Amino acid sequence: MLEYAAVMTTTQEENLPYDVFCKACPSRGTLEHVTGRWGSLTLGALHEGSLRFNELRRRVDGVSEKMLSQTLHALERDGLVHREAQPTNPPRVDYELTPLGHEVAERLLGLIHFVEGRMDDVLEARRRYDDARTD
Amino acid sequence: MLEYAAVMTTTQEENLPYDVFCKACPSRGTLEHVTGRWGSLTLGALHEGSLRFNELRRRVDGVSEKMLSQTLHALERDGLVHREAQPTNPPRVDYELTPLGHEVAERLLGLIHFVEGRMDDVLEARRRYDDARTD
Incomplete structure (x- = not known):
């Protein structure tokens, strides 16, 4: 038993329970939210400070309203972005990174x-690649 | 003039000539090759050492032959992956990271x-996110 426990500890240290190389692992979905076309730019933009939706949309050049909205929902659900709605009229909504989102954005x-x-x-x-193929 | 030159130097140091936040910048395409669903896993897998196409396909669980082929072409064209074809019969093709690809893969x-x-x-x-929405 002691030997088995020792093996388990070694295995757990070397192999994290989550593995993006396994297609069924939930870490793959999170990696895609983080590194996706709009996810990466959204996290990068929010690293500079909190932004409102339209400010974010201008900073992430080329993103549509629908895609930015979907991206923010996925990042909020993963606990990387915090959405703060002010009770004003019209409502003012700010987006900012959570501490975990900040660490992801830095990397x-x-x-x-x-x-x-x-x-x-x-x-x-x-x-060079294109030249070698047109000679 | 001296004042203007000083401002320009500061600006150039802070703003690299390439900017992924600008949709027309070629760096955005390269970032997508690197961070795309299959690009990131392919670079990660090759960081462990050179692999043949079918070995790579097994490691990058879930990738189709067509998508892996497209991914490798894009990474090879960007100078991140080197393709080495051996003059054997049947031809043996190995893929490995270039020094630049290695630096990207590490990050x-x-x-x-x-x-x-x-x-x-x-x-x-x-x-927590899902619970807050089903209460």
Whole structure:
């Protein structure tokens, strides 16, 4: 029993109970909310501070009202975004990151800034790839 | 003029020439290749080492042959994945990360592991969200 318990501990440390590589794991859905086309930009925009719906829509250039609304619902349900409705007339609704959302957004922005910073290399690679196929 | 130059320098340091928040910027497309449903799992899988197409397909649970093929082409064109065809019969094709792909995959896996590690919180948030709407 002791040996079995020791094995279990090792296994649990190495293999988290959640695994995005498994299609049935709920972590895959959350990763998609976080890294999806609009999810990543929404989290990135809210990292700068709380925003109202229309401010967010202007910042996330190209998103439709419907897609931004769906994106915000998914992120709110996952506990990454907090929606604060003020009892004013007309109602004022602010969106902000939760502490967990903030931690996710920081990692995401690390990736975003890295990609932005290496786009010259990416575009050069694309040119080489396309040239090799048109010779 | 000196004042203007100083402002420009500050602006250029703060704003990279590429900006994913702008819908016309090519960095947005690359971010989507990297963070897309199959792109992120493909980069994550290849971070463990080079893989053949069918090995990759098994690792990225749920991906179709067509989607994996499209994903690999986009990542290869962006200079993140290297495709090595051996002149054997039948031809053996290995996929591996380029140094740039490796750097991207590391940041992506940081995000993936963070999300996996916080799924208990995410699932608890979902329960609270759903309960509040069915009361």
